[in-house]
Amino acid sequence: MRIDAPTPADLGRILADHDRYWPGRDLRSLHHPMYCRQFADTSLVARADGIAGYLFGFVAPTGEGYVHLVAVRDDARGSGLGRTLYQRFGDLAAGRGADRLTAITAPGNAGSIAFHRALGFVAETVADYSGPGADRVVLRAPLLHGRPAGSAVRIEPATAADAGEVLTVQRAAFVTEALAYGAAIPPVRETVADLDSAIAAGRVLVARDGGRVVGAVRVTVLGAEAEVGRLAVAPDRQGEGLGGRLLAAAEEHAGPVERYVLFAGHRSERNLALYRRRGYRETHRTVDPVGVPVVHLAKSRHTG
Known part of the structure; x- marks a missing residue:
């Protein structure tokens, strides 16, 4: 498996296989082309018989590496690829001055919350985060040498x-x-x-x-x-x-x-x-x- 930066053509491939990454959810509108263009240097795709997984993110001026989307194809789940993508993104973010990672998810997404907590993230539900009535769980973790720190602590x-x-x-x-x-x-x-x-x-x-x-x-x-x-x-x-x-x-x-x-x-x-x-x-x-x-x-x- 090879992990590298996405290209503009990768976005079309990801959207064509959207349901294999996001079964039962339609998140096509969140796949902005800027993650394969302007933010391609801080986004990642894992290539194995196509695109096995991807992470779209960027480093904000505030010093946080923000993970916008991370997904693993249905036949690659359970392989640790999600964790690997986070680790690689942490390395990229730390190299650009980030000292922490941030992501958000819906309050009912227990799987995502558990996954992030296993990586050392702290979860906080923020009311109206995405607008009136749109609560979100904000996930935060400090970085240590490019990795979410203290996951064993x-x-x-x-x-x-x-x-x-x-x-x-x-x-x-x-x-x-x-x-x-x-x-x-x-x-x-x-x-x-x-x-x-x-x-x-x-x-x-x-x-x-x-x-x-x-x-x-x-x-x-x-x-x-x-x-x-x-x-x-x-x-x-x-x-x-x-x-x-x-x-x-x-x-x-x-x-x-x-x-x-x-x-x-x-x-x-x-x-x-x-x-x-x-x-x-x-x-x-x-x-x-x-x-x-x-x-x-x-x-x-x-x-x-």
């Missing part, structure tokens, strides 16, 4: 047994920041008792790789706002996209709030860059109780 609510390990990860993640500020910032001063209360309230999510906690984040819903905090990734797992995945999971865990708020120390450039990439914008600055200047940011629920 589960993100789930913490249990009482996780408290000690979460605290260890949190302190390890924040100790460098504390040294930079020359202050005992709250994440390194927190006690197991404090953490136990947050876990019991269902406010703590962990990233779990096998039996190990490799990251954590806190979510507190305050009326129409959700405060996201204590985002921490184990030092040996940083740079894999887990921070972005934890942030997306925290937003999903918050439920139907109007906006998300968070803050970071003014020297926490890595975290601030992540938040800004994900649509957060600075609202104001304060000084915390230990004297550290703090940047406050916010994002409307359906931004980014």
Whole structure:
């Protein structure tokens, strides 16, 4: 099998075999020729006795690789071709500066949602996404070396047994920041008792790789706002996209709030860059109780 860029002639072949890719659904109107012309360098076709599968996508200026359509012919399903197309597109998107992938599907498309979740995507249903009454499930995943990151890592609510390990990860993640500020910032001063209360309230999510906690984040819903905090990734797992995945999971865990708020120390450039990439914008600055200047940011629920 050969995977390469589509040509204008490929579009006719795909449409001629439309029902083999999309049985029971008519998606011909979504097959715009620009994906085989202007966006041919970020779209893909898999060739084996014709076109076995294809992916139409592009890289947006916002830094996301957007997957518009991905389909596998009826006789090639179950071969892993869909996953391969996503991996190849991730490589292309990362090479053009993308740091995450995005796709959408209909709320009732359980197969698509399950497929994307297996690749490490987080799913969020957005009301009226495609117009009044046209809800869509938005699927997002950070990229690691061109691949959806952390697909082997589960993100789930913490249990009482996780408290000690979460605290260890949190302190390890924040100790460098504390040294930079020359202050005992709250994440390194927190006690197991404090953490136990947050876990019991269902406010703590962990990233779990096998039996190990490799990251954590806190979510507190305050009326129409959700405060996201204590985002921490184990030092040996940083740079894999887990921070972005934890942030997306925290937003999903918050439920139907109007906006998300968070803050970071003014020297926490890595975290601030992540938040800004994900649509957060600075609202104001304060000084915390230990004297550290703090940047406050916010994002409307359906931004980014």
